[in-house]
Amino acid sequence: MRILIAEDDFASRKFLYKFLSSYGECDITIDGIEAVDAFMLALDEGKPYDLVCLDIMMPKLDGTKALKAIRDVEKQKGIKGDDRVKVVMTTALNDTTNVYTAFESGCEAYAAKPIDTEKFVDVLKRIGLIGGSEV
Template sequence: MRTLIVEDDLTSRLLLQTILQDYGTTHVAVDGLEAVEAVRLAILSGEPYELICLDIMLPELSGHDALKQIRALEETHGIFSPANAKVIMVSALNDLKNIHVAFHNLCDAYLTKPIAKIHLLEELKNLKLI
């Protein structure tokens, strides 16, 4: 599984990398702009990401805005559900507004920090990634 972890917090980033490294290749972006560029390059190389773990509160471009741009990139390149990347929003924000916006922007799951390995693996199973 090719995974992009988009997280500006080192501790959260390392935790996600540690959990996901056993399931395939992981790449990292530390802000929303890097995330969109990483997704663009992966699509152009013919090896798009299967999973994107995306924080909401990011520098340069929020996770919400990055997700909109990622879904637009996929659409431009003819990648539609169910072939598009599965996006799990990973955030400290647990309010209904942010959760609603995330799903409106077509995320596939939403987990709140601190991330529990069991919950992340459960979502990966629900998304049929593992």
């Protein structure tokens, strides 16, 4: 599995990288612009990401806007339905407005920080990225 982590906080970035590396190859970006660029580059190289973890609050371009840009790129390239990248939004903000906006923008799941790894694994199973017997 190919994973893109977009996180501006060093500790959160390091934690997600360490945790998700056991599930696949991870790339890291530190803001939304880098995340969209990395996503497009991966598509152009024929090695699309299976999972993108986007922090909602990032400099330059926040996670919600980055998600909209990623979904626009997929639409332009004719990528639909189950072929679209799975997106999990992460944030320390756990209010209903952010949750609603994240799902309205096209994410598959929402994870509040600090990340609960057991719940995160359950999310990965639910969205079909891992089976029940993986790491």
